[in-house]
Amino acid sequence: MPAPPARARENAPRASVQRPTAPRPSTGPTPRNARRLARALLPWVVPAALLVIWQTGSSSGLIPPATLPALSDVIDAGTYLAETGDLQRNVLISLRRIAIGFALGATAGLLLGFAVGMSAIAEGLFDRSLQMVRTIPHLALVPLMIAWFGIGELPKVLLVALGTLFPVYLNTVNGIRGVDPRLIELGRSYGLGPLGVIRRVVVPGALPSILTGIRYALGVAWLTLVVAETIASRDGIGFLAQNAREQLRTDQIVLAILLYALAGFLADLLVRLVERFALPWHPHFRRGAAT
Amino acid sequence: MPAPPARARENAPRASVQRPTAPRPSTGPTPRNARRLARALLPWVVPAALLVIWQTGSSSGLIPPATLPALSDVIDAGTYLAETGDLQRNVLISLRRIAIGFALGATAGLLLGFAVGMSAIAEGLFDRSLQMVRTIPHLALVPLMIAWFGIGELPKVLLVALGTLFPVYLNTVNGIRGVDPRLIELGRSYGLGPLGVIRRVVVPGALPSILTGIRYALGVAWLTLVVAETIASRDGIGFLAQNAREQLRTDQIVLAILLYALAGFLADLLVRLVERFALPWHPHFRRGAAT
Amino acid sequence: MSATGTAVRLRALAKTYASPVLRDLDLDVAPGAFVSLIGASGTGKSTLLRLVAGLERPDGGRIGLTRPDGGTPRVRPMFQEDRLLPWLRVEANVRLGLEREGADHVPALIDAVGLADRHRAWPSDLSGGQRQRVALARALAHRPDLLLLDEPFGALDALTRVRMQELLEGLWTSSGATVLLVTHDVDEALALSDRVLVLAEGRITRDLAVDLPRPRRRGDARIAAWRGELLDELLAHGTPLG
Amino acid sequence: MSATGTAVRLRALAKTYASPVLRDLDLDVAPGAFVSLIGASGTGKSTLLRLVAGLERPDGGRIGLTRPDGGTPRVRPMFQEDRLLPWLRVEANVRLGLEREGADHVPALIDAVGLADRHRAWPSDLSGGQRQRVALARALAHRPDLLLLDEPFGALDALTRVRMQELLEGLWTSSGATVLLVTHDVDEALALSDRVLVLAEGRITRDLAVDLPRPRRRGDARIAAWRGELLDELLAHGTPLG
């Protein structure tokens, strides 16, 4: 039987005395478009509500500027930084660090994840060690990173790589363990070599989980960058945040936070696109679930 | 057919001209015990090798103390702190913060994860907002946390909760999406109410993924704690690390790092135990995979 | 058993996936009837069962399920695949959805499907036929008013199959439930049911009343004749292989 | 087809799970033979196939697969469940493990199992019988020297089943491969194979040579007699239901 709808909302009444005709809402284009619009707007309800509460709270004086600067002040701070070109420059520099660090960390995480997920020996050798290294805070590592790798780009990028490695690693291992062993057996019986099994069976089967790891890692990359950009740097939005903090500029601190949220939004968008493209067979992405 | 072995190592030759008898090594107890011992020791190979390299490198002078203090110095630092009682006190205080923050964050992550995983409306409302909040670094949030929640235990515990929320949330959603929709349909057709479906089908199906999230979150809790314990605290191992850094006490910094690794090890052990107990049916835990 | 036969009434039922599967299908099943549905692979038998079970929305038409006493009918589908929950042992799978008090008959049922000594096994440790029997036991355990069976004996050898048929027939007789059975075995349909329906081209193209007393003998001449008729009917519409 | 029949030689084969499944099983299959295996549900038919395919380690005994020309035999099992990869469309599933050059016959094969118009479908959009036919096409596409089929027609209606049997028989005839077929349909075994084996109590308890010319007629008296004999043999050992 075909895979049925996966969601609770689609739980049709199971055995009503009379089940009425349910013509698909494909008759008129208007209700469908309205529904589509509602679906597209839904994710913005919470952020918009927060922004409105914030601004009215600030302008009415309910939220004192010491607690949270007014939204307009934050926008001013952003405009000023954008006009001087600082904002763009810092964002680009941070993006570069993220890109390199993420590429390194995600690659290492994937390789280790596949090794550990596919081989019991690799699991025995590496898993425990990685689980132990995982809990070491980046902040605590900074002094050692400086001692070992100096104060240039290297320690910054390495910290980002370290931060992204673990979520990718853990979710890759989890994804591989979740692949139906009968399908792996099938692949093997049908003459796929070890690499073929990985490529045709393990990777697609583990992909949803791996993408969850990558999605999370894209967030962690930004988190780590803030720590990394406290290492003797005068650029990047981590430095912006840090500097704003030192100079007691709450408006810029909040600006940096909004920038991070924006980065999160974009990272999320990217992964959603990849998911849609890479998982056309997955029930969640086939049933036209919420965008 | 029964679920076959899942691991590459078990890839028996598929079609050799003559496949010899393979009596299970269950004949004598000695080789089996030896194998068990090897399996138990394997995870310690890498940490032990690192410790040996470290200590010989230090004592031979190959690793200058500025790069990395000698293991013996670190142990001395630990002994000193343990004798004064500082170590135990700080560890206990940190553990308490972790416990409360993790309980809060994991609960919120699970609830949100289930809401978003089970309902398209909840997904529309919350998912994007959470993905945006997720990338906001704790370090950047510290000033706001102080402004909003003061300098007591509350902001520290809240930061830990915030850190643990997201991995639990993301992995819960991923786990729920990975549950075979046919099994959910089955549960519904067999008269399980929405709660019954969650309890009997969704939770067990999503559990491996949820446990991955919890495992990761247990690590993140420690990472966040270091940041949290920069807020007006004179205790906790985050403070210990921070203080050691300011005093350029590399031995104590490394000590703190080793303590974090130990915390990671214990957290990992805990989750492994839970996995073994909660997933008796899972192929990975049934085939006697590496401990 | 306490089941109450349920009447099924389908009117102008239509369902389209990539291409139309069911179109304008009408069907009335009396409460307590045992109806078999046969048809070539891919003609929409499972789809029809899923529609009746409320698991799929029709693209047109009406589905009415009525219990003579006015209550809400308890419908239980047994799916074409076994759908055992991997994290529940055999007995827990059979108990699924039953209250603790209402499950006293479960051990007897597990025994009846020949799995008494395997009741603590994990589904992944069962043979294909064993899994199918667990799924059958689960469907029967609920004492449904309307039982929808999608090829419930497909993975069973000839003898086990006969035992399972006897089990089903016995429970049906004592319970008064309505049974809708999809099968690819014409003999099975003729041996068990009051009516045999042939599904082809999206409609019921043949509705054969099997008015023989029970238990039926395999060798009966009328059965042999009907058998030929039904196969001819199937042949007339062609298999998907042309 | 370029397959080379492979001889199978089992000696004192033993396999135990919770309890013994196979014990001291001996079997010789000549290269190019078509051998059917029947037995009650849960007697170890699938286990035997998995052992021959090298997917399970025996607890004792020897398994020898020999190709007359000395090469390594190409063994392909078709599992009892369809095991389609959900992330590959029908055609890609059938091509699995084939080089691009060696897959020219795949479209024809998909056509032969009646799924030409569904070759771009996702497995989850297929009916049960359609999925089984994809799995069959996949096993045949590899032109194996030894083909291990575990109830390959269980989800097919009578007519589609006959077509698939014809397809299999045709490919077997032209290729010279050895076929080991597990089935629960005694008629099917007698119609297709050179030998029918009965598996019971962990051993081959009956080894029946079916020396009839092909194509065989269903009505043959000898077939009817063998049929009775085989069912009696099955009955003698009892089904799991006692």
Added chain:
Amino acid sequence: GRSSGGDIGTDDSSVPDALRYAVIGDGTVGVPAVLRTALGGNDLGEALGGVPVTWQPGFTASLPVMEALKAGEIDFTFATATAVIYGIGGQVPLVPLAAFPLPDNSLDILVPPGSPITGAADLRGKRVADQQGTTGTYSLIRYLESAGLTMDDIEYQNLAAADAEAAFAGGSVDAWVSWQPQIELAKRRHGATALPGLRTYDHAYYVASEEFADAHLDTAVRTVRAVRDAQRWINTRTEDAVAAFAADGGFGDDELARESYRDLVDARRLSESLADERIGPVSDEAARSTQEMADNFHTLGVYPQRIEAAEWLTDSRFDAVREAVSDALA
């Protein structure tokens, strides 16, 4: 350890390939800004006879600079007495080049507007924010002493300056000790009151890495002189300096920050304010005040060991350094 190594700068001094100058903050105000952009003709490269200067900004305080110094990434930097004490304790290979006293009003202790606290005695039982182990800690101790109080009499809150402001603004602390220019800015921003009588006792230093000082003492000493000249220029041409810093983005769009900075330069209240006239080779007085601070940290348990700072600072192996600095600044 290295600190007991041989005499520094006694071999012939050579010209380095480059000078790596650590900058705390982004280097858009103060001495580094002047030297980096050659304001008022103060060109460090030129003063060093063409040695290229690598500016290494972005340090959050002088303590992290010590980490970089230890890793051999930095040649020359400003350092507070605290950083020097911790540097000695942490065996950072540093050489003290010059010292000067901090202005004794370079710190403030703020209380919120309308607070009943008017002096040290009122701090009993109150929550006081300070970044532990800094100049402020030492000043706070002495301040409490003046009213017969100890640290045990207050609720001490260890907070970094940035976090302290948030806590102060949110009412989580009753008083807050910190240094310029932040504290003045915070005072204006929140309309806070500074309690009278808080003083600064310690010195600040310019230090070089041991390797650099030993091989290139001449360049190191010239750098000290250039720093002095730069500070001199700031102190005399305040309006020009502040305007130049502002043009370089030193105060962002924050007018208040600019004003308060100018006022602080005028009043000579910034850490480096006295680096123009009072800078010189490490004096006994500097060594004594630093030792006092180290002792205090040790007594209070802020730092676990007793550091023999004075002995270390006045060690004879730095004789050549002292001589060269005093010659250069003469």
